[in-house]
Amino acid sequence: MKRFINLFSRRIGTVPGTIIDVPSNGSRPVEMGLFRYNADSVEQRQLAADDSLENLAQENQILWLDIPGVHDSVLLKKVARRFDIHPIAAENIQHTGQRPKADEYEDQLFLLLHMLTWNGEEKTVETEQVSIIAGKGYVISFQEHPGDVFDPVRRRISEGLGRVRRMGADYLSYSLADAVVDNYFLVMEDLQEEFEELEEQVLFEDGPDPSAKVHSLTRELLSLRRAVWPMREAASALMRGQIPAISEEVQIFFRDLYDHIVQIIDWIELMRDSLKGLMDSYQSRVGNSTNAIMRVLTIVATIFIPLTFIVGIYGMNFQRMPELSWPLGYPMVMALMALVALGMLFYFKKKKWL
Amino acid sequence: MKRFINLFSRRIGTVPGTIIDVPSNGSRPVEMGLFRYNADSVEQRQLAADDSLENLAQENQILWLDIPGVHDSVLLKKVARRFDIHPIAAENIQHTGQRPKADEYEDQLFLLLHMLTWNGEEKTVETEQVSIIAGKGYVISFQEHPGDVFDPVRRRISEGLGRVRRMGADYLSYSLADAVVDNYFLVMEDLQEEFEELEEQVLFEDGPDPSAKVHSLTRELLSLRRAVWPMREAASALMRGQIPAISEEVQIFFRDLYDHIVQIIDWIELMRDSLKGLMDSYQSRVGNSTNAIMRVLTIVATIFIPLTFIVGIYGMNFQRMPELSWPLGYPMVMALMALVALGMLFYFKKKKWL
Amino acid sequence: MKRFINLFSRRIGTVPGTIIDVPSNGSRPVEMGLFRYNADSVEQRQLAADDSLENLAQENQILWLDIPGVHDSVLLKKVARRFDIHPIAAENIQHTGQRPKADEYEDQLFLLLHMLTWNGEEKTVETEQVSIIAGKGYVISFQEHPGDVFDPVRRRISEGLGRVRRMGADYLSYSLADAVVDNYFLVMEDLQEEFEELEEQVLFEDGPDPSAKVHSLTRELLSLRRAVWPMREAASALMRGQIPAISEEVQIFFRDLYDHIVQIIDWIELMRDSLKGLMDSYQSRVGNSTNAIMRVLTIVATIFIPLTFIVGIYGMNFQRMPELSWPLGYPMVMALMALVALGMLFYFKKKKWL
Amino acid sequence: MKRFINLFSRRIGTVPGTIIDVPSNGSRPVEMGLFRYNADSVEQRQLAADDSLENLAQENQILWLDIPGVHDSVLLKKVARRFDIHPIAAENIQHTGQRPKADEYEDQLFLLLHMLTWNGEEKTVETEQVSIIAGKGYVISFQEHPGDVFDPVRRRISEGLGRVRRMGADYLSYSLADAVVDNYFLVMEDLQEEFEELEEQVLFEDGPDPSAKVHSLTRELLSLRRAVWPMREAASALMRGQIPAISEEVQIFFRDLYDHIVQIIDWIELMRDSLKGLMDSYQSRVGNSTNAIMRVLTIVATIFIPLTFIVGIYGMNFQRMPELSWPLGYPMVMALMALVALGMLFYFKKKKWL
Amino acid sequence: MKRFINLFSRRIGTVPGTIIDVPSNGSRPVEMGLFRYNADSVEQRQLAADDSLENLAQENQILWLDIPGVHDSVLLKKVARRFDIHPIAAENIQHTGQRPKADEYEDQLFLLLHMLTWNGEEKTVETEQVSIIAGKGYVISFQEHPGDVFDPVRRRISEGLGRVRRMGADYLSYSLADAVVDNYFLVMEDLQEEFEELEEQVLFEDGPDPSAKVHSLTRELLSLRRAVWPMREAASALMRGQIPAISEEVQIFFRDLYDHIVQIIDWIELMRDSLKGLMDSYQSRVGNSTNAIMRVLTIVATIFIPLTFIVGIYGMNFQRMPELSWPLGYPMVMALMALVALGMLFYFKKKKWL
Ligand SMILES: [Mg+2]
Ligand SMILES: [Mg+2]
Ligand SMILES: [Mg+2]
Ligand SMILES: [Mg+2]
Ligand SMILES: [Mg+2]
Ligand SMILES: [Mg+2]
Ligand SMILES: [Mg+2]
Ligand SMILES: [Mg+2]
Ligand SMILES: [Mg+2]
Ligand SMILES: [Mg+2]
Ligand SMILES: [Mg+2]
Ligand SMILES: [Mg+2]
Ligand SMILES: [Mg+2]
Ligand SMILES: [Mg+2]
Ligand SMILES: [Mg+2]
Ligand SMILES: [Mg+2]
Ligand SMILES: [Mg+2]
Ligand SMILES: [Mg+2]
Ligand SMILES: [Mg+2]
Ligand SMILES: [Mg+2]
Ligand SMILES: [Mg+2]
Ligand SMILES: [Mg+2]
Ligand SMILES: [Mg+2]
Ligand SMILES: [Mg+2]
Ligand SMILES: [Mg+2]
Ligand SMILES: [Mg+2]
Ligand SMILES: [Mg+2]
Ligand SMILES: [Mg+2]
Ligand SMILES: [Mg+2]
């Protein structure tokens, strides 16, 4: 939840729908990736932040501009002006930490996604906002840092695999979203592994209190859920033709994406329910164990405490205690105590404590 | 939840909507079952994976091709080409572990179901994906392994029972879905039996902690639920005429199917609620039992610990302890202790601990 | 939940939408009740299972045929043929244990209800399926056994009370459904009585663990709910004119029925919530009681265990223990112990344990 | 929940939609309140149950007839006949304990409300059903007993305050409903006070188990909720123009009423959630307290029980126990025991039990 | 929840839709803030409560009148008359503590918001109602006290930043709502900090029972939620063009506002879920700790209580106890006791209690 904190304080009071000027002192320069392709040809190269953006888009070609960094406000402004990005969309692009969504601005599709990765060391799910602007003949993708899950898409474009080269900007947008969602399954697999370890430990092993682990796994699931739930709504809008930028042919692909998102959601909910059940099982085991411990204590104590009292009696130093001089005093007391102990044992047997 | 794990990693990065080439080294060859029938005649035979698929469908006949295996990617591709199956549907067929659904592709109905069976030994519900493609005059069913719940349908076709021979491909699709859903009731009966045993044990017997069993039964219910819930939506679409491939006459049958699915869902929810209640009852019994144990310990200890103290006093070896030489010292102490004990018992009686 | 079990296994594999032939060996013959009436006249008589069903319906008269038994498959088939009952409806009639619903088949209304009775001895709610087929000029009701809640309706018809004689088959259907729903209130009253007894016991009495009782009452409520919830949907369809067989005049009556069903549902939910709260209160009482018991034990033990240690010291037999020969040794030890005890008591007082 | 019980048994089997004849032996006669007003004039008087109802309504005047009693079935029938009240509405008026609702019967509005009052002594919310029939130029209100919350409305009419005198029967209906809902806030304030006392007690005081109080407050809230929830739906229908008897001008007032009802509902839900949290806090405090008690017991017992064993050893009477005759035997044992005790204390310190 | 209490009692019985006359004895005079601007010019000044309101609005200019106090009923009436505010809206403005909402009155937009601030000392969220009336060319904002979150908006108007000067009253309304919502993030950040401190404490530290703190944080979250939830609905209506006063261009800005509100809601729900999980973890830790304590007690007691009994035997003073005179009596008893102790330890080892 940390990210909300960092992002917000800086923006309070700014004009809604603006790109804030951020001093660029020493921060990494953004190098853009460019693809230009159609069914017959493909061109791939890198673009520096201060390269011109004019004449990039060509008739009969699809342009994909990938911008792996949103901290360069000068570049952001240039791109926004060149591609006529709505100020609100531009603010959402710069101001990461937004809720995933699919919006429509005149003839542009604006897709905001969370790219997730599992940090195996800190056992947390890490998030990176990916924003996609798709217009007629071009797609622009914005990321927070270099490094993403789009390599399979890049390979398909450059090697001409599948149908991506024969189709439009809407299909490319879908391909990027699909790559993001495919990756969710990998994250879920890692969480599932964590869960199963925990399950084993809680149900069958005697270890330390697992509640902190359950708590942290639950928290990761909750934050995952926050990323995935809104995407359902977005994908649903895309598959139902509510956004004109998506052709009917590509709607079927978004329907498939929708299915995958719902599958992820089902999985998340299943794991959350199971985690709740796990805590219940643990509570039950702890309660049972307290019970068993108390039973041992009670049995031992209730047998020996009265016996100790009895031997205490004959340890008193009164001058006149006739039993002490009876020849059979000692064995009789021992027998009495054996009787008491047996009675107790019988009682515990009847109570099924033994 | 295992199946998600196995299935996904392999596919990351592949073209969306493709049949992946799987090397067939030594895997079982797929033998297809073929039915061709109308009201007057019926033909049933087996087809090898490399038999030709041309000229199978005939005017005035219904063709049912059952393919019990999706690992033969060559066969899958051949079938997909021959029957014009949409790439996304084809991917769903090969890539099992999908969410149940009813989709429409141009003039084809695509039905994805989970066939469930109860594994009595491991006490788990096992799932097999069944995909059904129904077009004008033909139905193709895909399974993961040979062996299914369709024998009653086969018998009805070959013996001409019921209305299946007089009706179209939509009714055959319904019959297959109906056979799958009928089987859910058998699975539920087995789970019900498990549940009732557990209920007996939790409410009336003193046994080991049942929480692991409750946890595992809950998990099976949750996974069952994940299979059945989406079918509700699918059946609802089919019964309301939202999918043109279903004639009005057959919609009534899908309404019946819908009723059965809702009945299963009700049953699942009822059992889940009951399992939750069962855990509560168990917690309550454990708490009560701890209570009872503590009460015994407390009664015994609070009676005898003070008495032991008293006898300890007169076990001290001080030279000047006048009571020790009193002729009635011993009986007086004994009487005092009896008084103390009686007072305690009275107190416990008043507290209703006895 | 038993009924699901019994009913299903028998049907797996049968043709969907059929009446199964059941051998009638020795089972009770079904005697049908017949009413034929209009505003001016009324005729009431019994019909044997093998009586002819032709010429029963008359112009300008309402026919009510009540069939208290669905085990006679020959009769069922005859009735289904005579009144053109859809095979799916017929299957639902014979195959009891269905979910309540209101369906429409061409010009027939098919109403499936659960008639409930409270079995005071076994403390369970018993269910009997009532199916009603209403067409133009006739109503046929099917029950599982003789004996029902329709006597007030019969009396109103034969004595001409209310508006039933002046109205159509739709109003008669309503009257039967209304009689069934009226009876739910009686069942709820009995459950309410059970609940209030339990409440008294849990909150104010010290008795045995009530969790099994709470569990069983909850289970009865859950099964009641399963019967009533679907009726809400059904009544809603009937009151909104979604089913043409219901005239606008009678819709207002179904709106009243709907209100009653919602009232029952509210009552059920209220009782379920209260039962949950009751368990919480009980847990709280048990926890408190454990607490109080522990407090007594702790007070007694922490006072006397150290004192016993002290007297133990002076019970040792060392030859050189100077205190033993001090003239004031005994009273000094006694005073010391009194001090220790008082200190403890003061400490417990401060901790509010006393 | 009592009221369901009393009301129902009497009605089973009666004709739906009828006023039941109730013998009037000795019951209080109903005295009706009448208002007749327009912008210019107002007339207020009392009417006996057997006064004629003809010629009451006048052109250009609004008539408000308030009937504070529904036990006089003769009067009810007279009123129903005179104002053409639908039998179902009439039954709902007589048969109190209905769910709140807004229904429409031809050109009449039928409004059923629950008037609530807080009984400070029994700490319960008491309910009285108010039914309102509003037609063109007249409003008839039915209550269970004399005494209501309508005095502010009466004063506004007789003194000509606000807009009531200038507006129609729909505005008068609104005013009555508004007076009823205003009173809910007073009831909520009283419940809030109860809640805050309980909160104080549970969180900061050591008193008796509050679970019975929490349970009873929850029950009152649940029954309040049952009264208010259905009114939301009713007000929503009235504010959206779904009922033609409400003019567009008055719809805005019903929108305000709707807001107030939603506010009450929010408040109820907030208090319920808080009560749940309160029980959790209490459980937590009890668990903690058990813990603290056990800790004291464990510390004292684990320190002194071993020491008592040691002194017990040297209290044995064996003839050959060399330590007993050692000159430093006694101080050495005392030192040993001090060491053991210090070790224990150190261990507890490390475990943070001290 | 206090505020409901204070506000309501005073109003019971008043005419719905009125400004109540409040005596102004000694209360602070309200000084209004005025802005008049268009793209070219801007005028900012203060207005006293008794200044004339005529001729304020000018053709081609936007008027913003900010009224930081609703206790001056004379002023409220003057403003309401001058700007034709609907009586129901006026009542909502004066009578603070309303549910947030967006209503439409003829050609006016009525926006009711809660401005929230975090009181770090009392750790509570404080609420101030802000009501906004927006008509053609003017916006009037009402607050409870001077001091607000609108300074960034004021600066943007006076310095001509952003688009506010070029746009209409609808955009100004949006800007005010946006400033209110931006501030919610700051409040959430503070609550988040509280939450994380608590989390740390509950999961990893041994401190006092955190349940009162959890309870109070939950309560703040619940009251926050009550403020934010209704705004979702309001923003949704504004962004979908359901209110004609909002131009299509400004709807996009309200869509952004909607996104922010949903983000806040997600955050609140996430924190509530986490708080629930935290309590569970705490319960689990307490249970575990009780367990560990009991284990120590049980081990010590079950080892030493039997041993103490044995030494007690040989502390008895019977004349005939042959073991006492055996030369090896003492070492044999000591060895026996060592054996018993070792046996116990072995048993505990096997039980994994050690
Ligand atoms: Mg801003
Ligand atoms: Mg990041
Ligand atoms: Mg990146
Ligand atoms: Mg994919
Ligand atoms: Mg992995
Ligand atoms: Mg897919
Ligand atoms: Mg893929
Ligand atoms: Mg399988
Ligand atoms: Mg198979
Ligand atoms: Mg079936
Ligand atoms: Mg079986
Ligand atoms: Mg059926
Ligand atoms: Mg069947
Ligand atoms: Mg039966
Ligand atoms: Mg019967
Ligand atoms: Mg009724
Ligand atoms: Mg009864
Ligand atoms: Mg009614
Ligand atoms: Mg009746
Ligand atoms: Mg009453
Ligand atoms: Mg009254
Ligand atoms: Mg009001
Ligand atoms: Mg009060
Ligand atoms: Mg209001
Ligand atoms: Mg008022
Ligand atoms: Mg509203
Ligand atoms: Mg305030
Ligand atoms: Mg202010
Ligand atoms: Mg903002």
Ligand SMILES: [Mg+2]
């Ligand atoms: Mg801060």
Ligand SMILES: [Mg+2]
């Ligand atoms: Mg935004």
